[in-house]
Amino acid sequence: MTTKALATVLVACGLSAAACGGGAAAAGPARDAEPAPRAANPVTAPNGPAAETAPATPARTTPPAAGTTSAKPLSGKTVVIDPGHNGANYKYPAKINKQVDVLTQRKACDTTGTATNSGYSEAAFTWDVSRRLEKILESRGATVKLTRHGNNGVGPCITERAAIGNKAKADASISIHADGAGPADHGFHVIIPKKIGGPVDPVVADSRRLGIDVRNAYRSGTGIPYSTYIGAKALSFRSDLGGLNLSTVPKIFIETGNMRNAGDAAKLESPEFRQRIATALANGLQTYLR
The missing domain is CATH 3.40.630.40 (Zn-dependent exopeptidases)
Known part of the structure; x- marks a missing residue:
């Protein structure tokens, strides 16, 4: 693979982990699990790491426009x-x-x-x-x-x-x-x-x-x-x-x-x-x- 082609694949994977062959996230603890006490922190939904394998046809090949922000976690609820x-x-x-x-x-x-x-x-x-x-x-x-x-x-x-x-x-x-x-x-x-x-x-x-x-x-x-x-x-x-x-x-x-x-x-x-x-x-x- 040429250097240019490799760079294109890495950009695509960085933008869409799921599109690059990433599987579903590992299941978390059961809902009725008993958590240990800790300090209160707002819940966030961080993006997981990009998968390492690129698809044959990436979903996106260009980064989002500058200043673009993700939707708030409870939008529409x-x-x-x-x-x-x-x-x-x-x-x-x-x-x-x-x-x-x-x-x-x-x-x-x-x-x-x-x-x-x-x-x-x-x-x-x-x-x-x-x-x-x-x-x-x-x-x-x-x-x-x-x-x-x-x-x-x-x-x-x-x-x-x-x-x-x-x-x-x-x-x-x-x-x-x-x-x-x-x-x-x-x-x-x-x-x-x-x-x-x-x-x-x-x-x-x-x-x-x-x-x-x-x-x-x-x-x-x-x-x-x-x-x-x-x-x-x-x-x-x-x-x-x-x-x-x-x-x-x-x-x-x-x-x-x-x-x-x-x-x-x-x-x-x-x-x-x-x-x-x-x-x-x-x-x-x-x-x-x-």
Whole structure:
């Protein structure tokens, strides 16, 4: 092969590893593998090394124009974020206690949520984390919709929260919460829907994949351990939550920690740690969506 021909082949391979005979990337760990804790870092999708063998007819023989940038990793994806509860729910018990049909039973339209011992409310926490998560996802190219628009209102009902994700045809939906268990209980867990003979059934498998990806990213990104009091390896499967039962898009809940536990509460009350939480959740969503 002449020097000129060899150079042409190397350019082609550098531009398209797959076109140069590269095989599929080696399979990663199973989705339910348990990751070791590490510092939170945004998920990236680096290009793999070019394959060494050139094709007979390369797909491209010229480099991209100067200044060309790759698409953002979540371009074209829609994510619905559901910040649990609302800041004024406690003022309107008649509204939030109104019973609604969640298919497996009837439940209150919404609840007030819990709070830390120092009075930091779950509603304020979920709103703050959701806004942080919204910014990260948008910076990565996603279209983001929230189920509420502030922390001084009421509701919406759990049925409406599911409907918002359905109407948006979300690629993924996540409901953000923090638990109010006993003070000795700690850790986080992810809630995944079960089949109930209803609208959620077709997306139960995808919701499970979403839940495992978010669980893994949350554990490695925040260092918060798996729940000591509910679920197996931080996964809990339920059929009594209207926000899941009525969803026609892949959806999960995450209880990010226990607000009644002093150690968990200290983390959830920290603005810096809430940013880590948001980044970890974004990374889990991106892993699922890419």
